[in-house]
Every structure is written in C-alpha cells, then in structure tokens.
Amino acid sequence: MTATTASPAGAAxxxxxxxxxxxxxxxxDPDRPGLAPPECPxxxxxxRAWRRAWRSERSAAA
Ligand SMILES: [Zn+2]
Known part of the structure; x- marks a missing residue:
C-alpha cells in the first residue's frame, strides 16, 4: 500500500x-493474552518522532 503522505506527521x-x-x-503474544506486550525502544x-511532528504541525496551523 503506497499512500502519498502530505505531512511529516502523516509519514511518521x-x-x-x-x-x-x-x-x-x-x-x-497470543499464548499469553493477559500480559501487556514488552516495551519496544x-x-x-x-x-516520539510522530508526536513531535504532529505538535509542530498543530502549532504552525494555530
Ligand atoms: Zn517494535
């Protein structure tokens, strides 16, 4: 699926x-449904990159 992303936040x-x-x-893990997935760095x-881009776009629009 190739979508043309209009903004850095969309790409992130x-x-x-x-x-x-x-x-x-x-x-x-389907074998351990009660456990939350481990944090992936x-x-x-x-x-974080997405949130940064999203925030800067919002502040630019406001
Ligand atoms: Zn991951």
Missing part, C-alpha cells in the same frame, strides 16, 4: 504503524 505515523505490524516485540522512538 505511517512509519510507526508499519513498525508495529512487522515487529514481533510490539505484537501481543524502536516503537517508542517512532512514537
């Missing part, structure tokens, strides 16, 4: 979504 969000789908650390970093 896509990167985070792509990572979560492909990363075994981010996916919950890569996902945290992607999340």
């Amino acid at each position: 969000f896509d990167a985070l979504a792509d990572h979560s789908l492909g990363c075994p650390t981010c996916r919950p 890569q996902a945290l970093e992607l999340y």
Whole structure:
C-alpha cells in the first residue's frame, strides 16, 4: 500500500504503524493474552518522532 503522505506527521505515523505490524516485540503474544506486550525502544522512538511532528504541525496551523 503506497499512500502519498502530505505531512511529516502523516509519514511518521505511517512509519510507526508499519513498525508495529512487522515487529514481533510490539505484537501481543497470543499464548499469553493477559500480559501487556514488552516495551519496544524502536516503537517508542517512532512514537516520539510522530508526536513531535504532529505538535509542530498543530502549532504552525494555530
Ligand atoms: Zn517494535
């Protein structure tokens, strides 16, 4: 799926979504449904990047 992302925040969000789908650390373990998935440093970093882009876009628009 190739979507043309109009904004840095959109691109950062896509990167985070792509990572979560492909990363075994981010996916919950079906054998242990009660446990939260372990924290993935890569996902945290992607999340921070997305939030940074999103906030700067919002403050630019306001
Ligand atoms: Zn991950």
